[in-house]
Amino acid sequence: MNALVENLPALLAGLGTTLFVLVTSAVGALVLGTLVVVARVSPVPVLRAAAFGYVQVLVNVPLLALLLLAVFALPDAGLIAPLVTTAIIVLTVYEAAYVAEALRSGINTVPKGQVEAARALGFTLSQTLRLVVVPQAARAVVQPLGNVLIALLMNTALTATVGVVELTSATNKVNLVQAEPITIFGAAGLVYMALALVIGLGAGRIEKKVAIRR
Amino acid sequence: MRQPETAYLYDEPGPRTRRRIRIASVVSLLVLAGALALMLRQFASRGQLDADRWTPFLSWPIWEYLLVGLRGTLLAAAVVAVLGGVLGVLLALGRLSPLRPLRWLCTGFIEVFRTLPVLLLIYLMLFGLPAYGINLPVLWKLAVPLTVANSAAIAEIVRAGVLSLPRGQTEAGYSLGMRRLQVMRAVVLPQALRAVTPSLVVQLVSLLKDTSLGYVVAFTELLYRAQVLSAYNRLLIQTFLVVTLVYLVVNGSLSALASRLRRRTTKTAAPVAAATPAQPGAPAVEVPRA
Numbered sequence: 001m002n003a004l005v006e007n008l009p010a011l012l013a014g015l016g017t018t019l020f021v022l023v024t025s026a027v028g029a030l031v032l033g034t035l036v037v038v039a040r041v042s043p044v045p046v047l048r049a050a051a052f053g054y055v056q057v058l059v060n061v062p063l064l065a066l067l068l069l070a071v072f073a074l075p076d077a078g079l080i081a082p083l084v085t086t087a088i089i090v091l092t093v094y095e096a097a098y099v100a101e102a103l104r105s106g107i108n109t110v111p112k113g114q115v116e117a118a119r120a121l122g123f124t125l126s127q128t129l130r131l132v133v134v135p136q137a138a139r140a141v142v143q144p145l146g147n148v149l150i151a152l153l154m155n156t157a158l159t160a161t162v163g164v165v166e167l168t169s170a171t172n173k174v175n176l177v178q179a180e181p182i183t184i185f186g187a188a189g190l191v192y193m194a195l196a197l198v199i200g201l202g203a204g205r206i207e208k209k210v211a212i213r214r
Numbered sequence: 215m216r217q218p219e220t221a222y223l224y225d226e227p228g229p230r231t232r233r234r235i236r237i238a239s240v241v242s243l244l245v246l247a248g249a250l251a252l253m254l255r256q257f258a259s260r261g262q263l264d265a266d267r268w269t270p271f272l273s274w275p276i277w278e279y280l281l282v283g284l285r286g287t288l289l290a291a292a293v294v295a296v297l298g299g300v301l302g303v304l305l306a307l308g309r310l311s312p313l314r315p316l317r318w319l320c321t322g323f324i325e326v327f328r329t330l331p332v333l334l335l336i337y338l339m340l341f342g343l344p345a346y347g348i349n350l351p352v353l354w355k356l357a358v359p360l361t362v363a364n365s366a367a368i369a370e371i372v373r374a375g376v377l378s379l380p381r382g383q384t385e386a387g388y389s390l391g392m393r394r395l396q397v398m399r400a401v402v403l404p405q406a407l408r409a410v411t412p413s414l415v416v417q418l419v420s421l422l423k424d425t426s427l428g429y430v431v432a433f434t435e436l437l438y439r440a441q442v443l444s445a446y447n448r449l450l451i452q453t454f455l456v457v458t459l460v461y462l463v464v465n466g467s468l469s470a471l472a473s474r475l476r477r478r479t480t481k482t483a484a485p486v487a488a489a490t491p492a493q494p495g496a497p498a499v500e501v502p503r504a
Contacts (some may be wrong), residue, residue: 050242060469068440085386
């Protein structure tokens with residue numbers, strides 16, 4: 001227990017980095033993912049193909065490979081940014097693909113007849129999307145998006161492998177000095193679980209708010 | 215032109231819309247090509263596109279070196295898939311069991327390991343447990359954390375499959391005089407596993423990606439070999455891009471298989487699925503978690 005109390009500042013700093021990386025890349029991934037899915041359902045073939053390719057590539061390549069590429073390899077091409085920034089960019093780009101998939105599966109839950117009815121009433125594409133599709137897709141999308149955010153939380157730990165001192169890395173460092181793995185790793189595990197729980201409960205509350213009763 | 219699957223969102227485009235789509239196509243093509251050209255110019259300005267930086271990857275020894283890594287990746291993935299699959303099914307059954315202590319135990323296990331970063335478990339294996347005299351061979355330092363994490367994910371997929379079956383299936387089994395475990399084994403699980411096969415293949419992709427953590431435990435897999443190779447030949451960008459491409463090919467084929475399976479199962483099983491009321495507490499299986 002003492003090991004935890006003595007090293008609280010280091011662990012809290014790590015938690016702070018984890019939260020910072022989590023929040024910034026979550027916002028980034030939600031924005032980028034939305035853009036990707038808009039391109040994916042747009043009537044423009046080039047944009048559709050580009051969005052499809054983007055998702056396929058990022059869903060099939062390990063995040064760790066992308067992190068190593070961005071942090072260690074790209075500086076050789078003169079592309080270099082501060083470490084944490086690079087990590088956030090990679091996480092954003094990677095998770096955006098999952099956000100896009102979650103949003104697309106939400107759009108697919110809206111029955112075709114709804115859209116056809118809207119079109120029969122003379123709605124334009126943007127009216128159809130704004131007034132008919134998005135409100136109904138929203139409720140199907142909240143839980144999957146929550147799951148993507150939880151996955152993002154777990155993926156922030158991977159930035160430890162390229163040298164970002166976030167919670168997992170800080171935990172490991174403290175343990176190397178104190179050698180009390182059960183207490184120290186257990187505490188870090190509890191923090192991750194608590195964060196995931198917060199995201200899950202938050203998603204549940206939002207879902208209740210946007211749900212359309214049928 | 216092939217019709218997109220979301221074509222029902224808009225009316226058949228008239229002449230004016232068609233012209234607008236053409237313009238938008240040209241503009242977006244130009245923007246994408248411009249971005250690509252900028253990136254290539256940046257690469258070229260640092261000599262990263264020089265032929266002698268790429269030709270090594272045409273030689274067999276380098277590929278042999280990387281393919282040994284790929285073999286390690288596939289080996290680790292196979293071990294984790296088999297162990298995680300078995301453990302996952304058992305956990306799912308445990309979570310659905312009427313025995314309260316067993317149910318709580320399995321639920322606890324699943325919920326804990328679904329939310330812990332695998333890297334934390336790996337660090338625990340690498341630096342924590344040796345203090346207690348537990349020091350596994352390097353394959354298992356990777357495989358044990360991955361198995362634990364993936365079994366929790368697989369358990370949730372299997373459970374969703376079981377819950378999505380119409381209740382009549384179980385009831386019919388009982389009315390034939392079968393016991394609970396018999397019903398599970400002979401009636402429910404075969405159908406449930408078939409229904410969730412696409413999701414299981416998607417999980418296999420995610421698992422294969424996870425084996426890249428072998429880089430951390432120094433297990434001979436693709437990414438670790440790439441790291442060693444790039445330290446030796448100093449061709450970092452080229453090596454990592456090539457390895458990324460290998461992952462893309464292997465996982466891309468698996469993903470393609472998953473979506474083909476999904477199309478087939480939704481085609482044959484659609485009426486059953488549509489007739490089933492959504493059960494409360496059934497986790498969503500559609501969206502893969504990275």
